[in-house]
Amino acid sequence: MTTDTSATGNILEIKNLTKQYPGFLLDSISLSIPKGSIMGLIGENGAGKSTTIKSALGLIRKDSGTITFWGQELSEARQLKEDIGVVFDSINFYETLTPAKTGNVLAASYKQWNSGQYKNYLERFKLPADEEIKTFSKGMKTKLCIAAALSHAPKLLILDEATSGLDPVMRDDILDVFLEFVQDEEHSILMSSHISTDLEKVADYIAFIHKGKLLFCKTKDELRYRYGIMRCRTEEFHNMDKSDILAYRKEDYQWNVLVADKERAKRKYKAAVIDNATIDDILLLYVKGEQIK
């Protein structure tokens, strides 16, 4: 299927997405995924990652905002679903089905279904075609979902906690498949995950949602090479320029402070120790720490 790329070159654009539930507000989320990139969506449980993904896919109704795939709303262009592969955190096929029968169901559903490619993925993932899904491990089920998602020639892959519950070896295999997928510069991936090491390996961009708000959406390299964790004493913390503090957390003998430019902070606060910040560090400081109001 031929799909027009939006004028901006983004595969997916979310603008001011708002959705309210009792006790939760997904507050004006805006993000876009350029072609040929992997965007990791991180945040604590209940932050709004799945709500964002489900809104994008039309599984829940948004209160306001626009969501476009290749410049078109999904509700107005159902055929775009041919180009979107989705993997949820659990398998959605009944356990008495086999991969072969699953393939038949999907072949009857997608015009772009490629049976040869599906068979290749089953062989590559060592999935027996004629065994019932109920005999599969969690990892095998995930691989089957990924094989199914990739076999209708999607241009965008959306993964909602798809790698959770897998052992590191299996996760590594699957991440390699994702990296292969985006080798073609026309393909992109949006993946929400709790496993920050996965995102550090494959993601180009990291979008961080916290309590329903998008705190940032930055390139992974900017986070890795520019963000830092400053370790300082109470006196140094109080003397800090508050505009340098993104988030902070007091521990027994020191203050941990997240800064957006570690080299600048090193020059400015010579007495402090400044370490590189991992995605986990950033997430923890934002979620468990405090921010200057």
Next chain:
Amino acid sequence: MKGLILKDLYNISHNAKSMLFILLFFAVIFLPSSGAQGYTFTCALLCTMMIVTTFSFDEYSNWAPYALIMPVSRENLVAGKYIVLAIFSVIGTLFGLLVGTIGTRIAGAFVSVQEPAALPLGLTAIASLALSTTFGGISIPLTFRFGPEKGRLLVLVSFFIPSIICYAIYRSLLVLGIALTDDLITMFLYCSPILALVWNFVMYRISCSILAGKEF
């Protein structure tokens, strides 16, 4: 939509053996007393009730959100269920006709069995298709609205509502002084597929509006 139907047929095929056993058991029970007509109706009804079981499979596997990320609409999802319902009804009716006809001949060799005449049997088939899809048709919006667990209980409702409507029509005819003759009943049975189509279209629209309001 073909994929949705195929998925339901694959899922339910797992229950085919137990359903076959039940239908054969019912043949032994019903054929000597009710003949092929009653048995055909029972088979059609039992098979269409399996539509609620397909909802159970869907709920267990969290199928609905996955179905909706495929290139199908919510209306397709509902239409798929009605097509599966019709398939179940046809299978039940054909099975009932075949086993009923053969069974009564076999049973007739041993006990006194009411032999089905050709026309009533054909008419029974038409009525079985119509009535079973009417009963099954109401269970679809109920199950979309309340889920398969409560839906199973509400299957009883799907028997009561059409029965109450039929009874109300019967009483109205009596009030209007129209006698319910054999000819009138026969005409009603011949018209029953049209009534079933209208009924199921209304149920389909209700199901669509229920599903349109659902979030997954």
